[in-house]
Amino acid sequence: MKQLRLGIQLMVWVLAVGFLVPAAAEQQDEAAIRQVQVLQAAAWNQRDARAYANLFAEDGDVVNIAGWLWRGRPEIERKIREGFEVVFAQSTLTITDVDVRFLNPSTAVAHVRWMMVGVKTPPNMPEAREGIQLQILTKQPTGWLIASFQNTNSIAATPPPKGPPTPASCYRCIASSRSASASL
Numbered sequence: 001m002k003q004l005r006l007g008i009q010l011m012v013w014v015l016a017v018g019f020l021v022p023a024a025a026e027q028q029d030e031a032a033i034r035q036v037q038v039l040q041a042a043a044w045n046q047r048d049a050r051a052y053a054n055l056f057a058e059d060g061d062v063v064n065i066a067g068w069l070w071r072g073r074p075e076i077e078r079k080i081r082e083g084f085e086v087v088f089a090q091s092t093l094t095i096t097d098v099d100v101r102f103l104n105p106s107t108a109v110a111h112v113r114w115m116m117v118g119v120k121t122p123p124n125m126p127e128a129r130e131g132i133q134l135q136i137l138t139k140q141p142t143g144w145l146i147a148s149f150q151n152t153n154s155i156a157a158t159p160p161p162k163g164p165p166t167p168a169s170c171y172r173c174i175a176s177s178r179s180a181s182a183s184l
């Protein structure tokens with residue numbers, strides 16, 4: 001009976017340790033991913049394109065806020081450096097929230113909310129004020145690196161319309177009524 005009780009206690013201990021060790025490792029990994037975001041803001045605010053690009057895997061990719069695709073660390077560094085020359089020369093990036101979800105022990109998804117001031121937005125480009133980045137990160141021997149990155153502007157949430165647009169707010173309605181008037 002004593003051996004059975006010791007056996008059960010040993011099993012419970014092994015199971016408890018088996019659950020605690022992965023949880024502790026996941027906490028360390030989450031902290032490391034959050035540190036990547038601290039380094040992202042620091043590199044951006046120091047206009048250090050190389051340090052920024054080094055947060056990405058060698059074959060990492062970026063879809064920027066305008067929808068442009070950059071592939072590979074060298075192109076990411078070049079495009080970020082070009083952005084720092086004028087558009088982002090006076091910008092300040094602030095990371096406001098980081099939500100991490102692990103797909104497996106070496107792959108994570110991070111939703112990174114940000115705010116930015118000081119951008120000199122060219123005409124016909126979305127103004128970067130606040131948004132959310134979707135990052136896929138992979139654990140490498142050197143630490144966590146961004147494998148894929150998509151940046152999206154955020155706007156205040158508004159409820160969807162409850163019916164078809166009214167002629168006063170419908171662009172096509174306005175355009176067609178103007179062309180009909182012009183042809184009369």
